[in-house]
Amino acid sequence: MKNYLLVGAGFSGAVIGRELAEVGHQVTIVDSRSHVAGNCHTERDPDTNVMLHVYGPHIFHTDDQEVWEYVNRFSSFKDYTNRVKTTSRGQVFSLPINLHTINQFFGKTLRPDEAKAFIEQQADTSIEDPKTFEEQALRFVGNDLYEAFFKGYTQKQWGCHPSKLPASILKRLPVRFNYNDNYFFHRYQGMPEHGYTRLVEGILDHPNITVKLNTRFERSQAQDYDHVFFSGPLDGFFDYEQGRLGYRTLDFEKFTDKGDYQGCAVMNYGEEEVPYTRITEHKHFSPWEEHEGTVCYKEYSRECGPDDIPYYPIRLVEEKEMLGNYIALANQTTGVSFVGRLGTYRYLDMDVTIREGLDAARQFLSHVERGETVPAFFVQPL
Structure with missing residues (x-):
């Protein structure tokens, strides 16, 4: 022993x-x-x-x-x-980017094969070997989806422009050509x-x-x-x-309300003008429970100091x-x-x-x- x-x-x-x-x-x-x-x-x-x-x-x-x-x-x-939503350009979209997101964002009714071909047309194929986060996103989804769903959120999360971040942060671009909005792939x-x-x-x-x-x-x-x-x-x-x-650290601004505040556990805010990255409503992480009140956190990302x-x-x-x-x-x-x-x-x-x-x-x-x-x-x- x-x-x-x-x-x-x-x-x-x-x-x-x-x-x-x-x-x-x-x-x-x-x-x-x-x-x-x-x-x-x-x-x-x-x-x-x-x-x-x-x-x-x-x-x-x-x-x-x-x-x-x-x-x-x-x-x-x-x-x-885990089903995540995001606000962008005055609308609420489903994440990860899926067929519903694509059709809603572009005002279309594409089938899976049509959507795949459409996104390939949006992609910047001149970028052959993406080195940065920005290049990775532009190469695989194009400028419109990058600006709406990746750029602002990433800049807030990491505190620098996506062109300064390595492509590895966006290892596997989460885009689905079906209506599956389960955030994770795991069994x-x-x-x-x-x-x-x-x-x-x-x-x-x-x-x-x-x-x-x-x-x-x-x-x-x-x-x-x-x-x-x-x-x-x-x-x-x-x-x-x-x-x-x-390191990056997080600050949380806690607030309470009655009933259901946002209708989901996680609502991202992709626009850079919104200072927080997301709002989480914690009762939705335990959907088998019932509560009259609700507790939410606004989440802010910043550089980590010695006491953080x-x-x-x-x-x-x-x-x-x-x-x-x-x-x-x-x-x-x-x-x-x-x-x-x-x-x-x-x-x-x-x-x-x-x-x-x-x-x-x-x-x-x-x-x-x-x-x-x-x-x-x-x-x-x-």
Whole structure:
């Protein structure tokens, strides 16, 4: 039996901690916040009893059957289909762009094959190898759809013109030539019936796991444990000695109303003139519940400051160079492995975070059993 320290009580820390605890090791998990589940934290609104996604909405979706079965061990899940709407030019459209969106936007009644040919005519085929977000969008959907649905929203979300962003951000352009408005393609989709915090609490519910909230990690603590798994900010572990990695953060303006405010869970605002990126109405994330009141969040994106919660890693040229320096430092550090979204400076969906947590725990145990050196990263950040 060994003693392991997990820094961060989000999905990474909880999953790795549970795997180690189940084979008999003692696990301590610390988190600087007053709750578990990290940015997936959910809680009941005291006035309306609506389940709030405190740090913004999270919808569970995956094609990974083992991950789906894993989360269902610790919480009952309810069916949930994410259907997103957006306002543009005085109308409400369906996202991702689908046959209904195309016909409504262009005032047509195209069939799937006709719509595909029509969009190909809109596309800027002179762009053979898109390098930027803007070029990627123009190449595949043309200027009109780009201006209406991508340009303003992206500029607000990332704080810079889409011509400054890499094409990889828009890896697979979400355009469908049918009327399917399910935002995700994945086989398994749903919501934990009692929220994500209850789900993570279930993962952490093991006699070999001790959770300490409102507790900051100090590097000197590492010597008290056989190994440390760090899911906090990679640059923060090294006291930002190479500088701060860039993130976008979110501000939320909460407001309440009676009845149904917007008729859907997520309404995007694609125009740059509207300062917020979207409004989320949280009762719609639990459609099996009934509430007289409603709670909405206006969501604003901005550059992350030293005291802000980091959400989206920027990963442009400057950040990648700095990240390389931190990776070199991490590889020189023994007894610590860096995991999760912040520890590897990558945007990760929940299912990928859980998959990587399961894999990291198994790789770690295998390394220990063979007497091998445990790597700083189980998944390479670059």
